[in-house]
Amino acid sequence: MNRKVVVALMSLLFVGSANAYVVNTNGFAFGSSWDNPSSNVDTVLNSLQDEAGDNLTLNMISAETWSGIGATSVILEELAGYKNNTTFGWYEQGTNNFNQIFAGADGKGKSAVIDFGSMMDIGFYINPNGRAANRMFTESDRNTHDDVQVAVFKVEELVDTYILGWEDLDLNGGNGGDRDYQDMIVRVQIAQVPEPGTVALLGLGLLGLVLARRKQANS
Numbered sequence: 478m479n480r481k482v483v484v485a486l487m488s489l490l491f492v493g494s495a496n497a498y499v500v501n502t503n504g505f506a507f508g509s510s511w512d513n514p515s516s517n518v519d520t521v522l523n524s525l526q527d528e529a530g531d532n533l534t535l536n537m538i539s540a541e542t543w544s545g546i547g548a549t550s551v552i553l554e555e556l557a558g559y560k561n562n563t564t565f566g567w568y569e570q571g572t573n574n575f576n577q578i579f580a581g582a583d584g585k586g587k588s589a590v591i592d593f594g595s596m597m598d599i600g601f602y603i604n605p606n607g608r609a610a611n612r613m614f615t616e617s618d619r620n621t622h623d624d625v626q627v628a629v630f631k632v633e634e635l636v637d638t639y640i641l642g643w644e645d646l647d648l649n650g651g652n653g654g655d656r657d658y659q660d661m662i663v664r665v666q667i668a669q670v671p672e673p674g675t676v677a678l679l680g681l682g683l684l685g686l687v688l689a690r691r692k693q694a695n696s
């Protein structure tokens with residue numbers, strides 16, 4: 478192995494050990510967890526490392542639905558009494574067609590690749606404590622009291638990648654919630670149809686290669 482390859486491999490190793498999130502909450506007021514005081518999605522993400530890249534910038538945004546052909550999801554953290562029962566999934570916007578991605582028994586580090594079947598507008602949901610009757614949606618107006626039950630962060634350095642931090646108690650029902658938004662934290666990457674331009678360029682490149690080979694063969 479030459480020296481350049483060794484140096485490249487070593488720098489990869491160092492990149493892998495230096496990963497951290499930089500969280501911009503843009504003024505959103507998180508609470509302090511009832512069962513884990515002074516903890517919320519902001520403090521949890523600041524203490525987590527991500528295998529997908531180093532020093533990732535997370536900007537909190539108000540997205541409620543996404544468009545794509547599929548999604549890759551991974552559970553980053555679950556800090557909740559309901560963590561062994563809460564399920565997570567996706568649905569086509571405007572429908573009750575719910576598709577579970579993670580079962581309650583799934584925990585930190587569990588990942589899944591989902592195919593929507595076609596280009597689709599979708600939202601995500603949780604069933605807190607596994608109870609469909611208490612379902613919460615990324616679309617706030619589908620929640621019982623129109624509350625924002627999920628904090629959505631855009632991962633600026635990664636393509637179509639978001640982190641969803643869920644609050645599993647209805648913020649305006651019963652005793653309200655603690656607003657820690659770390660009860661289930663999931664990273665999702667939305668898969669897109671490759672842009673026609675990219676495919677066309679790839680095709681042109683291949684065509685060029687074929688023509689060059691023919692020319693070479695003929696000469």
Ligand SMILES: [Ca+2]
Nearest residue numbers: 560581582583
């Ligand atoms: Ca779980």
Ligand SMILES: [Ca+2]
Nearest residue numbers: 645655657660
């Ligand atoms: Ca909570």
